[in-house]
Amino acid sequence: xxxxxxxxxxxxxxxxxxxxxxxxxxxxxxxxxxxxxxxxxxxxxxxxxxxxxxxxxxxxxxxxxxxxxxxxxxxxxxxxxxxxxxxxxxxxxxxxxxxxxxxxxxxxxxxxxxxxxxxxxxxxxxxxxxxxxxxxxxxxxxxxxxxxxxxxxxxxxxxxxxxxxxxxxxxxxxxxxxxxxxxxxxxxxxxxxxxxxxxxxxxxxxxxxxxxxxxxxxxxxxxxxxxxxxxxxxxxxxxxxxxxxxxxxxxxxxxxxxxxxxxxxxxxxxxxxxxxxxxxxxxxxxxxxxxxxxxxxxxxxxxxxxxxxxxxxxxxxxxxxxxxxxxxxxxxxxxxxxxxxxxxxxxxxxxxxxxxxxxxxxxxxxxxxxxxxxxxxxxxxxxx
Numbered sequence: 001x002x003x004x005x006x007x008x009x010x011x012x013x014x015x016x017x018x019x020x021x022x023x024x025x026x027x028x029x030x031x032x033x034x035x036x037x038x039x040x041x042x043x044x045x046x047x048x049x050x051x052x053x054x055x056x057x058x059x060x061x062x063x064x065x066x067x068x069x070x071x072x073x074x075x076x077x078x079x080x081x082x083x084x085x086x087x088x089x090x091x092x093x094x095x096x097x098x099x100x101x102x103x104x105x106x107x108x109x110x111x112x113x114x115x116x117x118x119x120x121x122x123x124x125x126x127x128x129x130x131x132x133x134x135x136x137x138x139x140x141x142x143x144x145x146x147x148x149x150x151x152x153x154x155x156x157x158x159x160x161x162x163x164x165x166x167x168x169x170x171x172x173x174x175x176x177x178x179x180x181x182x183x184x185x186x187x188x189x190x191x192x193x194x195x196x197x198x199x200x201x202x203x204x205x206x207x208x209x210x211x212x213x214x215x216x217x218x219x220x221x222x223x224x225x226x227x228x229x230x231x232x233x234x235x236x237x238x239x240x241x242x243x244x245x246x247x248x249x250x251x252x253x254x255x256x257x258x259x260x261x262x263x264x265x266x267x268x269x270x271x272x273x274x275x276x277x278x279x280x281x282x283x284x285x286x287x288x289x290x291x292x293x294x295x296x297x298x299x300x301x302x303x304x305x306x307x308x309x310x311x312x313x314x315x316x317x318x319x320x321x322x323x324x325x326x327x328x329x330x331x332x333x334x335x336x337x338x339x340x341x342x343x344x345x346x347x348x349x350x351x352x353x354x355x356x357x358x359x360x361x362x363x364x365x366x367x368x369x370x371x372x373x374x375x376x377x378x379x380x381x382x383x384x
Contacts (some may be wrong), residue, residue: 260289293363
């Protein structure tokens, strides 16, 4: 028997069902776009005692090694033991503060972490092939250590309260006075007229943690008179687009620094010992911060407001700050790489030494500025 043709009401009902099913697909488009920033699944967090252990150890560059976590396993990278910078050796038998690993010649080394009164971690490594039983009782489990190796931790540890600090080369007030009396280098131009935008006015999901307005920075004293952040308008608008890409993933932007008066750059350079100059800008060349085209930033969790952990701390002058540093935990690296992909997708480029520092593509089009925050409302061509 032939089936009856669908009536008009039935047809309209089918159409309405189709649009009800299709409409969520349209609303999910921004989320789908945002998740393209995460080509790999988000890894699980590492246990707290592992996160306290991962880091850089060594008495000097010749004997340094790194402990890291990857895919739920601890690894050790020790070029001086294994002859290859990229070799990762699995750590075994981790319990409490002890673990063991091969030394490259078939024997296993036992390591114990020690903490002193300042919570600085040191690594005590013992070659198990050279231990001597105590009291001639090998079954007692008591051993006398023969020539242990001590490896102090050389990064800023896992605790943000123990932020990285350098001892200024001269008293800061002396350096500040000299910087205020100096002038930025002259540049031929022409340049665009500055048009600095205060970032917190763009979106309430942009939060500030301006360390240079407080004591918790690498010089240990306030350098800014106000805790504010500005970028040239095109860079600020690009950063807003970054935020909108990250929002569906549950992240907001935490700004540590943006526009920086030139005299502050000179203070940073003059106060930092030469071995740390990779992490500060030469005032004779000026910083992209001075042009309002650089931003220091990180991520925070929109749901909790908690700052997201990265492989290293902000403003830390160590290899942990490199955007390609292989250490830390899988989740820390995942977040660091997510931040980089999101910010670089809108015309910024990461600094080679600092995972948090991004330069906007048009920085060459703006002049070096030396105007304090409180005077920015009067900024005009005379400030070029």
